Amino acid sequence: TKVGLVLSQIFSLTTSEHCFYDTITKFQNQMITVERLLEYTKQKQESKDGLVIEHWPKGCEIRFKDVSLSYKSDQDHVLKHLNFVIKNKQKVAIVGRTGSGKTSLISTLVRLYDFEGTIFIGNVDIKTLPVDFLRTKISVVPQEPTIFSGTLRENIDPRGQYSDVDIWKAISTVNLSLFRNLDEKIDNNLSVGQKQLICMCRALVRRNKIVIFDESNASVDSDTEALIQKVISDIFAECTVIAVMHKLRYVLNFDLVLVVDKGMIIEYGDPSSLLKKKNGMLSNLFNRQ
Numbered sequence: 001t002k003v004g005l006v007l008s009q010i011f012s013l014t015t016s017e018h019c020f021y022d023t024i025t026k027f028q029n030q031m032i033t034v035e036r037l038l039e040y041t042k043q044k045q046e047s048k049d050g051l052v053i054e055h056w057p058k059g060c061e062i063r064f065k066d067v068s069l070s071y072k073s074d075q076d077h078v079l080k081h082l083n084f085v086i087k088n089k090q091k092v093a094i095v096g097r098t099g100s101g102k103t104s105l106i107s108t109l110v111r112l113y114d115f116e117g118t119i120f121i122g123n124v125d126i127k128t129l130p131v132d133f134l135r136t137k138i139s140v141v142p143q144e145p146t147i148f149s150g151t152l153r154e155n156i157d158p159r160g161q162y163s164d165v166d167i168w169k170a171i172s173t174v175n176l177s178l179f180r181n182l183d184e185k186i187d188n189n190l191s192v193g194q195k196q197l198i199c200m201c202r203a204l205v206r207r208n209k210i211v212i213f214d215e216s217n218a219s220v221d222s223d224t225e226a227l228i229q230k231v232i233s234d235i236f237a238e239c240t241v242i243a244v245m246h247k248l249r250y251v252l253n254f255d256l257v258l259v260v261d262k263g264m265i266i267e268y269g270d271p272s273s274l275l276k277k278k279n280g281m282l283s284n285l286f287n288r289q
Protein backbone atom coordinates (compact mmCIF):
# COMPACT_ATOMS: atom_id res chain seq x y z
CA THR A 1 0.00 0.00 0.00
CA LYS A 2 2.85 2.36 0.93
CA VAL A 3 4.56 1.72 -2.40
CA GLY A 4 1.25 2.42 -4.19
CA LEU A 5 0.77 5.67 -2.27
CA VAL A 6 4.32 6.89 -2.90
CA LEU A 7 4.04 6.09 -6.62
CA SER A 8 0.70 7.90 -6.88
CA GLN A 9 2.23 10.97 -5.20
CA ILE A 10 5.34 10.99 -7.41
CA PHE A 11 3.48 10.52 -10.66
CA SER A 12 0.25 12.34 -9.64
CA LEU A 13 -1.82 9.30 -10.60
CA THR A 14 -5.55 9.26 -11.06
CA THR A 15 -7.80 7.24 -8.72
CA SER A 16 -8.00 4.26 -11.11
CA GLU A 17 -4.21 4.22 -11.54
CA HIS A 18 -3.84 4.47 -7.76
CA CYS A 19 -6.16 1.43 -7.35
CA PHE A 20 -4.08 -0.45 -9.90
CA TYR A 21 -0.85 0.05 -7.92
CA ASP A 22 -2.69 -0.74 -4.70
CA THR A 23 -3.77 -4.09 -6.19
CA ILE A 24 -0.23 -4.85 -7.36
CA THR A 25 1.18 -4.12 -3.89
CA LYS A 26 -1.41 -6.38 -2.25
CA PHE A 27 -0.61 -9.11 -4.77
CA GLN A 28 3.12 -8.79 -4.00
CA ASN A 29 2.43 -9.11 -0.26
CA GLN A 30 0.34 -12.22 -0.85
CA MET A 31 3.15 -13.74 -2.96
CA ILE A 32 5.58 -13.17 -0.06
CA THR A 33 3.15 -14.99 2.27
CA VAL A 34 2.94 -17.95 -0.16
CA GLU A 35 6.76 -17.97 -0.45
CA ARG A 36 7.05 -18.16 3.38
CA LEU A 37 4.49 -20.96 3.60
CA LEU A 38 6.43 -22.94 0.98
CA GLU A 39 9.62 -22.42 3.01
CA TYR A 40 7.88 -23.92 6.09
CA THR A 41 6.80 -27.01 4.13
CA LYS A 42 10.49 -27.65 3.32
CA GLN A 43 11.52 -27.56 7.02
CA LYS A 44 12.77 -30.85 8.44
CA GLN A 45 10.36 -32.28 11.05
CA GLU A 46 11.74 -32.31 14.59
CA SER A 47 12.18 -35.75 16.11
CA LYS A 48 9.70 -36.27 18.96
CA ASP A 49 11.63 -39.28 20.29
CA GLY A 50 12.88 -39.55 23.84
CA LEU A 51 11.99 -40.68 27.32
CA VAL A 52 9.66 -38.71 29.58
CA ILE A 53 11.01 -38.61 33.14
CA GLU A 54 8.42 -38.16 35.86
CA HIS A 55 9.01 -35.21 38.22
CA TRP A 56 11.90 -33.96 36.08
CA PRO A 57 13.75 -31.75 36.80
CA LYS A 58 14.19 -32.24 40.52
CA GLY A 59 17.27 -30.07 40.98
CA CYS A 60 17.81 -27.49 38.27
CA GLU A 61 21.56 -27.49 37.91
CA ILE A 62 22.42 -26.75 34.28
CA ARG A 63 25.71 -28.02 32.88
CA PHE A 64 27.10 -27.23 29.43
CA LYS A 65 29.74 -29.70 28.30
CA ASP A 66 31.66 -28.75 25.18
CA VAL A 67 28.62 -27.21 23.47
CA SER A 68 29.09 -25.83 19.94
CA LEU A 69 26.54 -24.65 17.39
CA SER A 70 26.53 -23.71 13.74
CA TYR A 71 23.30 -22.80 11.96
CA LYS A 72 24.35 -24.41 8.69
CA SER A 73 26.87 -27.19 8.15
CA ASP A 74 28.91 -25.02 5.77
CA GLN A 75 28.99 -22.04 8.17
CA ASP A 76 31.36 -21.18 11.04
CA HIS A 77 30.34 -22.08 14.57
CA VAL A 78 28.43 -19.30 16.38
CA LEU A 79 28.97 -21.08 19.74
CA LYS A 80 32.36 -22.65 20.39
CA HIS A 81 33.11 -25.31 23.00
CA LEU A 82 31.08 -23.86 25.88
CA ASN A 83 31.69 -25.35 29.32
CA PHE A 84 30.00 -23.92 32.41
CA VAL A 85 27.69 -24.81 35.30
CA ILE A 86 24.70 -22.94 36.71
CA LYS A 87 23.64 -24.17 40.13
CA ASN A 88 20.05 -24.69 41.22
CA LYS A 89 18.19 -21.35 41.78
CA GLN A 90 21.08 -19.21 40.58
CA LYS A 91 20.33 -16.11 38.53
CA VAL A 92 22.73 -15.73 35.63
CA ALA A 93 23.00 -12.77 33.25
CA ILE A 94 24.42 -13.40 29.80
CA VAL A 95 26.03 -10.35 28.29
CA GLY A 96 28.15 -9.56 25.25
CA ARG A 97 28.27 -7.42 22.13
CA THR A 98 25.58 -7.69 19.51
CA GLY A 99 25.94 -10.88 17.47
CA SER A 100 28.22 -12.51 20.08
CA GLY A 101 25.90 -15.53 20.47
CA LYS A 102 23.72 -14.77 23.52
CA THR A 103 20.36 -15.68 21.96
CA SER A 104 21.93 -18.69 20.22
CA LEU A 105 23.19 -19.90 23.61
CA ILE A 106 19.77 -19.81 25.26
CA SER A 107 18.13 -21.40 22.20
CA THR A 108 20.20 -24.55 22.80
CA LEU A 109 18.46 -25.07 26.15
CA VAL A 110 15.13 -25.69 24.42
CA ARG A 111 16.82 -27.51 21.50
CA LEU A 112 15.72 -25.02 18.89
CA TYR A 113 18.69 -26.11 16.76
CA ASP A 114 20.88 -29.21 16.69
CA PHE A 115 24.02 -28.53 18.69
CA GLU A 116 27.21 -30.49 19.34
CA GLY A 117 28.18 -31.47 22.90
CA THR A 118 25.89 -32.12 25.86
CA ILE A 119 23.63 -30.04 28.08
CA PHE A 120 22.63 -31.64 31.36
CA ILE A 121 19.68 -30.33 33.36
CA GLY A 122 19.28 -32.00 36.74
CA ASN A 123 21.85 -34.60 35.58
CA VAL A 124 19.78 -35.57 32.52
CA ASP A 125 21.15 -35.10 29.00
CA ILE A 126 18.40 -32.99 27.39
CA LYS A 127 18.88 -34.74 24.02
CA THR A 128 17.42 -37.89 25.61
CA LEU A 129 14.11 -36.13 26.38
CA PRO A 130 11.21 -35.65 23.94
CA VAL A 131 11.57 -32.09 22.72
CA ASP A 132 7.93 -31.13 23.51
CA PHE A 133 8.34 -32.41 27.07
CA LEU A 134 11.58 -30.43 27.50
CA ARG A 135 9.87 -27.24 26.28
CA THR A 136 6.95 -27.59 28.68
CA LYS A 137 9.45 -27.57 31.55
CA ILE A 138 11.29 -24.40 30.62
CA SER A 139 9.60 -21.02 30.39
CA VAL A 140 10.98 -18.65 27.80
CA VAL A 141 10.32 -14.92 27.69
CA PRO A 142 11.62 -13.98 24.24
CA GLN A 143 13.10 -10.72 23.02
CA GLU A 144 10.11 -10.21 20.74
CA PRO A 145 7.22 -11.76 22.67
CA THR A 146 4.35 -13.23 20.69
CA ILE A 147 0.90 -12.16 21.75
CA PHE A 148 -1.94 -14.11 20.12
CA SER A 149 -4.99 -12.28 18.86
CA GLY A 150 -7.25 -13.51 21.62
CA THR A 151 -8.18 -12.81 25.21
CA LEU A 152 -5.89 -12.21 28.15
CA ARG A 153 -6.83 -15.65 29.50
CA GLU A 154 -5.97 -17.40 26.19
CA ASN A 155 -2.62 -15.62 26.12
CA ILE A 156 -1.62 -16.58 29.65
CA ASP A 157 -3.15 -20.05 29.68
CA PRO A 158 -3.51 -21.22 26.04
CA ARG A 159 -4.41 -24.80 27.01
CA GLY A 160 -7.05 -23.78 29.58
CA GLN A 161 -5.29 -25.63 32.40
CA TYR A 162 -5.41 -23.13 35.27
CA SER A 163 -8.08 -21.55 37.47
CA ASP A 164 -9.05 -17.88 37.33
CA VAL A 165 -7.55 -17.48 40.80
CA ASP A 166 -4.15 -18.72 39.61
CA ILE A 167 -4.23 -16.49 36.53
CA TRP A 168 -5.23 -13.38 38.53
CA LYS A 169 -2.52 -14.16 41.07
CA ALA A 170 0.09 -14.17 38.29
CA ILE A 171 -1.29 -10.92 36.84
CA SER A 172 -1.21 -9.12 40.17
CA THR A 173 2.28 -10.48 40.92
CA VAL A 174 3.68 -8.77 37.84
CA ASN A 175 1.53 -5.72 38.54
CA LEU A 176 -0.24 -5.70 35.16
CA SER A 177 -2.97 -3.31 36.25
CA LEU A 178 -4.22 -2.64 32.71
CA PHE A 179 -6.78 -5.42 32.68
CA ARG A 180 -10.15 -5.77 34.44
CA ASN A 181 -11.41 -8.97 32.82
CA LEU A 182 -9.70 -12.21 31.78
CA ASP A 183 -11.89 -12.43 28.68
CA GLU A 184 -10.84 -8.99 27.51
CA LYS A 185 -9.33 -9.06 23.99
CA ILE A 186 -5.67 -8.10 24.01
CA ASP A 187 -4.81 -5.04 22.05
CA ASN A 188 -1.67 -5.62 20.00
CA ASN A 189 -0.55 -2.06 20.73
CA LEU A 190 0.92 -3.16 24.05
CA SER A 191 4.51 -2.12 24.64
CA VAL A 192 7.28 -4.73 24.37
CA GLY A 193 7.74 -4.53 28.15
CA GLN A 194 4.03 -5.21 28.77
CA LYS A 195 4.13 -8.15 26.33
CA GLN A 196 7.14 -9.53 28.21
CA LEU A 197 5.21 -9.20 31.48
CA ILE A 198 2.34 -11.24 29.95
CA CYS A 199 4.92 -13.91 28.98
CA MET A 200 6.14 -13.81 32.59
CA CYS A 201 2.54 -14.49 33.73
CA ARG A 202 2.58 -17.61 31.47
CA ALA A 203 5.77 -18.69 33.25
CA LEU A 204 4.27 -17.96 36.68
CA VAL A 205 1.09 -20.01 36.21
CA ARG A 206 3.09 -22.95 34.85
CA ARG A 207 5.40 -22.81 37.88
CA ASN A 208 8.37 -24.00 35.87
CA LYS A 209 11.63 -24.14 37.75
CA ILE A 210 13.72 -22.85 34.85
CA VAL A 211 13.04 -19.45 33.31
CA ILE A 212 14.87 -17.94 30.35
CA PHE A 213 14.52 -14.25 29.72
CA ASP A 214 15.79 -12.50 26.60
CA GLU A 215 15.78 -8.77 27.24
CA SER A 216 14.34 -6.70 24.45
CA ASN A 217 16.64 -4.48 22.43
CA ALA A 218 13.75 -2.04 22.13
CA SER A 219 13.44 0.69 24.71
CA VAL A 220 11.30 -0.26 27.68
CA ASP A 221 10.20 2.49 30.09
CA SER A 222 12.14 2.58 33.35
CA ASP A 223 9.18 1.52 35.56
CA THR A 224 8.50 -1.59 33.45
CA GLU A 225 12.23 -2.35 33.32
CA ALA A 226 12.45 -2.14 37.14
CA LEU A 227 9.35 -4.34 37.44
CA ILE A 228 10.83 -6.99 35.11
CA GLN A 229 14.04 -7.02 37.19
CA LYS A 230 12.02 -7.36 40.40
CA VAL A 231 10.12 -10.33 38.96
CA ILE A 232 13.46 -11.97 38.00
CA SER A 233 15.09 -11.51 41.39
CA ASP A 234 12.12 -11.78 43.81
CA ILE A 235 9.21 -13.56 42.17
CA PHE A 236 11.37 -16.14 40.43
CA ALA A 237 13.55 -16.52 43.56
CA GLU A 238 12.93 -20.27 43.66
CA CYS A 239 13.76 -20.73 39.97
CA THR A 240 16.98 -21.01 38.02
CA VAL A 241 16.97 -17.95 35.77
CA ILE A 242 19.12 -17.26 32.72
CA ALA A 243 18.68 -13.75 31.40
CA VAL A 244 20.21 -12.21 28.31
CA MET A 245 20.89 -8.61 29.29
CA HIS A 246 21.59 -5.74 26.91
CA LYS A 247 21.27 -2.95 29.44
CA LEU A 248 23.71 -3.49 32.27
CA ARG A 249 22.11 -1.21 34.87
CA TYR A 250 20.76 -4.18 36.86
CA VAL A 251 23.66 -6.56 36.38
CA LEU A 252 24.59 -6.46 40.08
CA ASN A 253 21.23 -8.10 40.90
CA PHE A 254 22.50 -11.37 39.38
CA ASP A 255 24.51 -14.09 41.13
CA LEU A 256 26.72 -14.61 38.11
CA VAL A 257 27.50 -12.97 34.79
CA LEU A 258 28.59 -14.92 31.75
CA VAL A 259 30.29 -12.76 29.14
CA VAL A 260 30.36 -14.12 25.58
CA ASP A 261 32.32 -12.87 22.64
CA LYS A 262 32.40 -14.45 19.17
CA GLY A 263 30.65 -17.51 20.56
CA MET A 264 33.17 -18.10 23.36
CA ILE A 265 33.01 -17.54 27.10
CA ILE A 266 35.34 -14.69 27.97
CA GLU A 267 34.41 -14.18 31.63
CA TYR A 268 32.21 -16.01 34.13
CA GLY A 269 31.88 -14.92 37.73
CA ASP A 270 30.07 -12.74 40.22
CA PRO A 271 29.31 -9.28 38.83
CA SER A 272 31.05 -7.19 41.47
CA SER A 273 34.38 -9.03 41.02
CA LEU A 274 34.12 -8.85 37.24
CA LEU A 275 33.33 -5.14 37.35
CA LYS A 276 36.48 -4.55 39.41
CA LYS A 277 38.68 -6.23 36.78
CA LYS A 278 40.76 -3.60 35.01
CA ASN A 279 40.17 -3.88 31.27
CA GLY A 280 37.77 -6.74 31.90
CA MET A 281 35.14 -7.18 29.22
CA LEU A 282 32.17 -6.69 31.58
CA SER A 283 33.66 -3.52 33.05
CA ASN A 284 34.39 -2.20 29.53
CA LEU A 285 30.82 -2.92 28.38
CA PHE A 286 29.44 -1.42 31.61
CA ASN A 287 31.52 1.78 31.35
CA ARG A 288 30.45 2.28 27.75
CA GLN A 289 26.73 2.44 28.65
Ligand SMILES: Nc1ncnc2c1ncn2[C@@H]1O[C@H](COP(=O)(O)OP(=O)(O)OP(=O)(O)O)[C@@H](O)[C@H]1O
Pocket residue numbers: 071078096097098099100101102103104105
Ligand atom coordinates in the same frame (compact mmCIF):
# COMPACT_ATOMS: atom_id res chain seq x y z
N1 LIG B 1 18.55 -18.38 12.75
C1 LIG B 1 19.79 -18.04 12.38
N2 LIG B 1 20.31 -18.50 11.22
C2 LIG B 1 21.57 -18.18 10.85
N3 LIG B 1 22.40 -17.38 11.57
C3 LIG B 1 21.93 -16.89 12.73
C4 LIG B 1 20.60 -17.20 13.20
N4 LIG B 1 20.42 -16.58 14.40
C5 LIG B 1 21.57 -15.92 14.65
N5 LIG B 1 22.47 -16.10 13.67
C6 LIG B 1 23.85 -15.58 13.62
O1 LIG B 1 24.54 -16.09 14.76
C7 LIG B 1 25.38 -15.11 15.34
C8 LIG B 1 25.00 -14.91 16.81
O2 LIG B 1 23.68 -14.34 16.84
P1 LIG B 1 22.85 -14.17 18.18
O3 LIG B 1 21.50 -13.67 17.81
O4 LIG B 1 22.95 -15.41 18.96
O5 LIG B 1 23.68 -13.01 18.90
P2 LIG B 1 23.27 -12.08 20.12
O6 LIG B 1 24.48 -11.94 20.95
O7 LIG B 1 22.05 -12.61 20.77
O8 LIG B 1 22.95 -10.71 19.37
P3 LIG B 1 21.99 -9.50 19.84
O9 LIG B 1 22.62 -8.89 21.05
O10 LIG B 1 22.06 -8.57 18.68
O11 LIG B 1 20.62 -10.04 20.08
C9 LIG B 1 25.23 -13.86 14.49
O12 LIG B 1 26.29 -13.83 13.57
C10 LIG B 1 23.91 -14.05 13.79
O13 LIG B 1 23.90 -13.41 12.54
